[in-house]
Amino acid sequence: MEQLGFEGMPRRLYTCTPTRLTTWLDCPRRYRMGYLDRPAPPKGPPWAHNSLGASVHNALAGWWRLPLPRRTAHAAGALLQQGWINEGYASDDQSAKYRDWARQLVEGYAAGLDPADEPVGVERTVATRTDVIAVSGRIDRLDARPSDGGGTELVVVDYKTGRHVLSVDDARSSLALAIYAIAAARVLRRDCRRVELHHLPTGQVFGWDHTPESLRRHLRRAEDVATECADADERMRAPLAADSYDEVFPPRTSPGCGWCAFLRHCPEGQAAAVSRRPWDGLAEL
Ligand code: SF4
Structure with a gap:
């Protein structure tokens, strides 16, 4: 159904991912360039920290797909090694150094x-809808753990590999994680x-127990953000x-502009941020 947009007429559901909503919140210009401009403006080169x-995400997902007897720490490292994405690094030597470090991470x-x-679930897509939004996303891992009531409840697990120090507040305030919990509960008909x-x-x-x-x-x-986006x-x-x-x-400039894939198309962002090399987001080793 087309979105009608006339006053008093119903609007169609806004279909989105949590990332789309948070991109709007972070910077409406980046949202436009990433989701609406056609042809889409070319992005900058890949970031090594994203690679x-x-x-790491691929290796851990692959590990759970192995037959049970093969799920060893060594196998996790081997999957990391086999699937290593080599993009964004300053050199092959730098890439190899980080590959070895990442191998230790996944093995540990x-x-x-x-x-x-x-x-x-592993890399499981879940979705939910209200009268306003139809939102879906992919969960790194969905666990079933014993609950206080004697049964089990679902737990949303999100892997992080960045160098930034995290806190419980990051788990509590994450729109994406909350949406995943709601969607997982709906799809699997279990508490989450x-x-x-x-x-x-x-x-x-860093965990957080939401309340209803x-x-x-x-x-x-x-829903509020989706309405603005719509x-x-x-x-x-x-x-x-x-x-x-x-x-x-x-444009909503911040120091984070230095990491924006569209920085080259954004004079305000260039003025606000330090330009980053593709490997600058890697942790110091
Ligand atoms: S560089 Fe900054 S202001 Fe420009 S689009 Fe990217 S995030 Fe927005």
């Missing part, structure tokens, strides 16, 4: 897992209130004259 993160992490403790960030470089887990009310708050927030999308389709882009999609 590393994807390599896998050594702390019970291979028989089969997750309910706990969300966890597993930071592999430090081995720390805190999950509802996140969902309402997602309005902006509609104005873009009107169509919007290029000299009015910044009125609807203003």
Whole structure:
């Protein structure tokens, strides 16, 4: 159904991922360039830290797909090695150094897992909808853990490989994790209130137990953001004259502009941020 947009007429559901919503919140211009501009503006070169993160995620997902007897720590390292994504590094030597480090990360992490403790889902896509949004996303891992009531409940696990120090607040405030919990509960018809960030470089887990009310708050927030996005999308389709882009999609500069894939197309971002080399986001070794 087309989005009608006339006053008093129903609008169609806004279909999105949590990332799309948070991109709008971070910077409406980046949202426009990433989701609406056609042809899409070319992005900058790949970031080495993203390559590393994807390599680790792939290895851990692959590990759970191995037959149980083969789920050893060594096997996790071998998967990392085989699937290593080599993009964004300064040199082959640098790439090899980080590959060895990442191999240790996944081996150490896998050594702390019970291979028989089969997750309910690995890289599982879940979705939910309200009267306003249809939102879907992919969960790194969905566990079933014993609950206080004697049964089991689902736990959303998100792997982190970045160098930034995390906190419980990151788990509590994450719109994406809350949406995943809501969607997992809906799809699997089981309680899901706990969300966890597993930071592999430090081995720390930052978890948060949502309440039904805190999950509802996140969902309402997602709906509010989606409504803003839908309005902006509609104005873009009107169509919007290029000299009015910044009125609807203003640049929101921050130090984070240095990591924006569209920095080369954004003079305000260039003025606000230090330009980064593709390997600058890697942790110091
Ligand atoms: S460089 Fe900064 S202001 Fe420009 S689009 Fe990217 S995030 Fe937005």
